[in-house]
Amino acid sequence: MNKHIEPLDERGIRAAAGEHCPAEIIILDETGSVMDDAAELAARGRSHGTVIVAEEQKAGRGRHGRTWESTRSLGLYIAVILDENISGDPSSLMSLICGLAVCETVRGASVPEAGVKWPNDVLAGERKIAGILVSKKPADGVYIVGVGINVHHRKDDFTPELQGKATSIYLETGSDVSRNEVAGSLVRNLFEKNSAFINEGPLPVIEEYRGLCSILGEQIEITEADGVFKGIAEDIAADGALLVRIGSEIKAFYSGDVSIKR
Numbered sequence: 001m002n003k004h005i006e007p008l009d010e011r012g013i014r015a016a017a018g019e020h021c022p023a024e025i026i027i028l029d030e031t032g033s034v035m036d037d038a039a040e041l042a043a044r045g046r047s048h049g050t051v052i053v054a055e056e057q058k059a060g061r062g063r064h065g066r067t068w069e070s071t072r073s074l075g076l077y078i079a080v081i082l083d084e085n086i087s088g089d090p091s092s093l094m095s096l097i098c099g100l101a102v103c104e105t106v107r108g109a110s111v112p113e114a115g116v117k118w119p120n121d122v123l124a125g126e127r128k129i130a131g132i133l134v135s136k137k138p139a140d141g142v143y144i145v146g147v148g149i150n151v152h153h154r155k156d157d158f159t160p161e162l163q164g165k166a167t168s169i170y171l172e173t174g175s176d177v178s179r180n181e182v183a184g185s186l187v188r189n190l191f192e193k194n195s196a197f198i199n200e201g202p203l204p205v206i207e208e209y210r211g212l213c214s215i216l217g218e219q220i221e222i223t224e225a226d227g228v229f230k231g232i233a234e235d236i237a238a239d240g241a242l243l244v245r246i247g248s249e250i251k252a253f254y255s256g257d258v259s260i261k262r
Contacts, residue, residue, distance in 0.1 A: 004176045005073050005152055008053055008183070016184020020191040022080070023049035030056045030072075035133060035146040038079035042140040048083035049191075053183055074157055074168075076149040076179050080190060081142050093202055093240040095119040098132045098145050100209050101189035106130055106149065108185055111172045115214030118233070118242045118258055122149075123214055126260075127167035147186060151179050202238055210236050215260060220244065224256035233258075 006012075010025045024046070031037055031054045038052050054077045057070030070077050082094075099120030106114040106122055106129055114124050122130035133146040153168035169177055197205050210216065215233045222229050222244065231246035241252040 006178055006180065007073075008055060009180050012178065012180030013051070013053070013184045013187070016178075016181045017187045018184070020188040022051040022187050023047065024051065026050070026052045028052065028054040030054065030058065032058050033146075034077055034079040035135065035144055038081055038144045038146070039135070039137060039140075042081050042137055042142045042144065046081055048081060048142070050081040051078065051183075051187060052080075053078040069159065069162065070148065071153075071157060073179075074150070074152045076147070076151055076182050076186070078148075078183055078186065079144055079146045080187065082145060082190075082194060083142055093197065093205070094136075094143055094145075095132065095134050096209050096236070096240045097193045097197055097205060098134055098147070098190065100205065100212065101193045102130050102132055102147055102149065102186060103212050104189050105182060105186040106169065108189075109169050109173070109177050109182055110175070111169060113172075114212075116209065116212050117214050117260075118236070119240070119255075124167050124172050127165060129167050129169065129172070145190065149182060149186070151182060152176050202240075206236055206238055206240070215258060219261045220258050221261050222253055222256040222258050224253060229253075230261070 008027050010027060013025055014021050034052045034054050041050060056072040057077050096119055099116045103114050103116045103122045111124050114122055117123050120132040121128055130149040135144045137144060150166060150168035152170050155163055158166050193205060213236060218233050220233045229246055231244040233242060234245045234250060235243045237243055237252060241254050244251050244253060
């Protein structure tokens with residue numbers, strides 16, 4: 001089946017974002033990394049709400065320096081600058097806020113089973129459909145939020161290594177949705193979640209996140225700097241930590257790679 005792909009368009013993104021229209025939208029045909037572009041713009045004084053989106057990334061990356069496959073026009077590759085003062089001080093919560101916003105965006109694209117694997121991978125079933133990278137730039141007073149969402153990918157568009165691990169909105173729905181609508185929806189959800197955090201504090205955001213977190217109650221393995229730990233994912237703390245029951249004790253994790261062990 002042919003892919004029905006429309007090019008990225010500022011007016012389309014603004015229309016989908018609605019009242020949460022970003023201050024500036026920069027559309028690039030090709031770049032190394034939208035995260036790097038956003039960081040450079042922040043260093044030059046670009047402010048809260050600036051959005052950078054690209055048709056293709058040559059050096060897209062995810063957490064822990066992993067490569068993010070960024071094939072031309074198939075996915076949404078986007079970065080948003082958020083002022084850390086406007087964002088309050090959610091250093092340990094920003095990843096969860098962003099994960100929640102991306103998950104709701106994917107669910108809004110007719111993938112209702114999408115969930116968040118702590119801290120911010122978005123899965124459909126057991127396959128990854130979106131990834132998020134959050135970087136704080138204290139010298140510039142901002143957070144850079146980078147998001148990659150698999151939109152138009154067919155199975156053969158993924159490398160053999162990823163075919164059993166990744167999915168896309170198309171593979172989940174059988175339809176090619178507008179990347180402009182997905183981008184605008186993401187910006188709207190991100191700004192709304194950030195605003196809710198500022199106005200209401202972390203608890204409502206955490207409660208909403210718990211409802212979409214796909215690992216709670218599951219036997220998991222978590223790898224972090226101190227080693228590999230196995231236990232039951234019990235809860236999300238008010239500061240964003242993952243609480244894991246290991247034997248008779250509860251241990252709080254603030255970072256790490258999680259896998260479900262069934």
